[in-house]
Amino acid sequence: MNNRFTRLFGNDKTKLRLSEAAISNTLPHALLIVGPAGSGKHTLATEIAAAANCQNLGVKLDGAKLPCGICNNCKRIYSGSFPDVNLLGRSSGKATIGVEELRDFREDMFLSATEAKFKFYIIEDADLMTPAAQNALLKVLEEPPKLVHIILLCTEADKILSTIKSRTQYIQTELFGYDELRAHVRALSEKATILERSDPDKFGAILLSSGGVIGRALDMLDDGRTDAITQRRECVMAFIDALPKRAPFSKLYSATQALPSKREELKCVLEDIRNALRDLVASRVSDDIAPIFFLSVEERERSGGALNQKRLIEVYDIITSAIEDIDKNVVISTLLTDIAVRIKGKV
Ligand SMILES: [Zn+2]
Incomplete structure (x- = not known):
């Protein structure tokens, strides 16, 4: 199990289920990943897209990682430069994702993939889509184009129309208890180990204040935040x-x-x-x-x-x-x- 979606900590059941789906080519057309900022939603979406398009997907070596992380597709998906993994977020200065942005995205979904087998469309802050944008998306979800996967990321699922929710598979990112969080944060950040040694109280306070979210704890480890x-x-x-x-x-x-x-x-x-x-x-x-x-x-x-x-x-x-x-x-x-x-x- 520890060779699946290795860039994401915890979330073992989700990782097993989705990696098996990628292997058997049964990934849902649409996923709704919900969790606080910093809880790994984006990492999970990237791992799914990389697993589905990994050039070593069929290789069954003992302990082989999925996604492998070293093939050409994996590398470019991780670096954000893969033409068939598309990201839509809020444009700078805008509070919402509007219908025009969604329509452009939707048109692109009907074009064939440039290089990969599967095209992925990841919508960040999906809860900021206006109702009109959500309705435009709904049309695609009702009849999704072949070989296209849509992944919605959001912090507040109640802002997503129930008609969209019913057409997506719901995934909640995992929050960690104190000890797990401590282990993960230490594995990810050298600053954590240093702070734990020099000021264990402050380190403990950061873990307690982060609400079980790795990304939040890492952010707080930055100097300004610890103050x-x-x-x-x-x-x-x-x-x-x-x-x-x-x-x-x-x-x-x-x-x-x-x-x-x-x-x-x-x-x-x-x-x-x-x-x-x-x-x-x-x-x-x-x-x-x-x-x-x-x-x-x-x-x-x-x-x-x-x-x-x-x-x-x-x-x-x-x-x-x-x-x-x-x-x-x-x-x-x-x-x-x-x-x-x-x-x-x-x-
Ligand atoms: Zn790969």
Whole structure:
């Protein structure tokens, strides 16, 4: 199994199923690959296209890789210079993929392949296709041209029309637990090994903050980002410190005002706060529950020691509803003030 789709970590069942389909020439005409940014959607799509067109596909040597990675087709597919593997994404400066772009793509699908047996059309950010573009795509999916495979990549499957979903095979990329993620990130990045040795806390914080997504952890390993992680954790700690009822309101108010003003960043920090509160609640119940925000039991004890269970649960609920409000387009400055006032109100 470890000789199939070797550029993608984990995802063993998907790799087995799709590589077998490539070997037996039964790959579905259309696939919908769903997962967060950095979870390997693009790598998986490339592996599928390379496997189907690999010149060593029929070679059954023991331990032979699929795709082989060394034939002419594989090499050019990996480098993005193969004429029969086509990529469509959002044009720069545009928020969506429009119907014109889709139509051009669709016309090309009806031309015969230049070199390969199978033509592949990979649509990145497929959830950004306008409804008109999705309908244009639907026409092809209803009667797909022979020897053509369409692979849609997206983070949010609910934005894809159900008529498209019903004509594609759904694949969800795998998210990793802490230990697996640690092993994969170390295998991919020398920076990871160095950081783990020099600053194990920071390395651990990156793994915890990446939500099980390899690409996100690798991005955060870049220097600028590790500082952002430290800042994010400091925000969470300052917030927890301001929660005891005896703490002055001004402290709580400052801690909420110091939270990020950008929607996505704020959501990440609020999720961290919620994880920290969950750790504290769990620690009151049992010593055996491993923390998911705090890096160690000691750090957990240092923070939030003065908070009782009732207070923790009240704040947890307030944070949960604030996270839901972010998606409802509320004004962020109002939301931050509301958090402080609502927590203060629970006396
Ligand atoms: Zn090959």
